[in-house]
Amino acid sequence: MDRDLSEDASVVDLSFEAESPLAPPAELLEGLSSYDWLLQGGRQQIFFPPLEAPGRSQEQRPWSSVLEHGVPMVTEEVAREALFSFVDSKCCYGSTAVGDLTIQELKQQTVCRYRLETFSESRISEWTFAPFTNHSVDGPQRGASPRLWDIKVQVPPMFQEDTKKFQVPHSSLVKECHKCHGRGRYKCSGCHGAGMMRCSSCSGAKRKAKQPRRCQVCSGSGRKRCSTCSGRGNKTCATCKGEKKLVHFIQLVIMWKNSLFEFVSEHQLNCPGELLAKAKGENLFKDENTMVYPLVDFPLQEISLASQRGIAEHSATLASRARILQQRQTIELIPLTEVRYWYQGKPYIYYIYGTDHKVYMVDYPERYCCGCTII
Known part of the structure; x- marks a missing residue:
């Protein structure tokens, strides 16, 4: 029967760092046959067999009207307001140019951002110890220690990374402190x-x-x-805290990780891709399940290919060392506008990206030094 350590009052989270050597002598491990391999490496990853993907293909989705969803167009008024907010946040930029510049052209494009999140759980076991204070010892005499993947614990909310440490039941062994040789x-x-x-x-x-x-x-x-x-x-003795003995036990370390794959579709405007990868967008599509399937026949082939590549990469990377608990893939629309304007007879360009109208520009005509230090 599975043991739920999160509900066991005798099990506590472990946060201290133990000193080596971690493992007790081999002769003490006769009652822990399930963990004999720990003597060889001291710490070992427990591989979990990958889940078999259901033998069904993704349902055909009505993609025809997806990209027609669009996002609101940027007008000259919106472009000027976005620039004013940007300039206002810079101590070395003057705001006079914002009111005097003449907008010549607005080039607008919508970029698609694909994201795949894979929430997985991996488990590691290792020997560790604590000072023995004559407390009750949960050793092999109380039964065989369960294998690591037979131990049930409370899983954190999906896609929220966390690490927890637990003591494996029936794995405790008491021995003389190796640091002070039992003197304290x-x-x-x-x-x-x-x-x-x-x-x-x-x-x-x-x-x-x-x-x-x-x-x-x-x-x-x-x-x-x-x-x-x-x-x-x-x-x-700092190792046994003067208690002269140590209780050694097998520690279960569980790590919940959220792997991320991102792809931004191509665009013809000269705005850095790293800005678009982090930009605020409008949700177009969301698919969440234990395992998701590659997108089929999306209007932009590069998004379909990115979906196939991301799912394949996560499966190959995690299959041999973790258990996939949940996957989520999304497509967001990122508006991008190139603003060309004139100021005092010279041409300039800036970009407005994201639904919150962030601004990117290389050159601004009204800049001066105010003595500030940029960190």
Whole structure:
């Protein structure tokens, strides 16, 4: 029967970093036959068999009217307002030119942006430990440890990345601390157990060079209390926290990742593609399921090909190391407008992109230095 660790009060999230060695001696692992391979590598990816894709093809979609949806056209008034907002956000740009420029031409184009998101789960197991405080130990005597993919946990909301760590049931083993050899303390490395160190001010000479008075730092003794151990000569073992023993257990690390594939259709206007990839668009199409299928006969062939390529890439990348939980593919329309204008007898160009009318321009005629520092 599957165990849901998220509902088990004895299981807590683990956040500390353990010191090596992580694995207890091999002779202690006789009762953990399911995890014998951990002794070889110390940490191993657990491969999950890829889900078989259902043997059906994508339903034919009525694409004929899709691109007719369009987005509102940019007028001269909208173009000027967008430029004014852009200039107003720049401390070194003057706004006079916005009112005086003459718009000559508006070239408008709608770009399609395809996105594929694949939400997957991967699991890793590893040995780790914690100080043993004489608490109850969930060891092999309580039963066989479940295999990693038989353990049920609460999955985060789809497409939200997260990482959780859990203790695998029945995997705990107690042994002597490897750092202090079961003493709980160890000799201070600063003073080598003496509790005192040579004075750094007089180098142990009791007096500073060419000075008759004795050293004020060590009161003329040439030695002072060790600052590392406060004069005790030993330190509490940081590994077992002075408990002398450690409880070793197998830790399950679950990682939920959201892989992203993006493609922006070709356009003839000279606006950087990286801006269009992040631009705000208008949703045209959305398909979400455990597994999605490549788009068929979309009016823009490059979008159909991008869909096929993205799904194939994610399947090839994740099939051998993760389980795909959900996929989502979308198509958005990104409006793009090239604005050509004249100002004081010279031609200039800027671009308006996205449904929120962001502006991109290389040259603006009214620029001055205000002494600001651009980071």
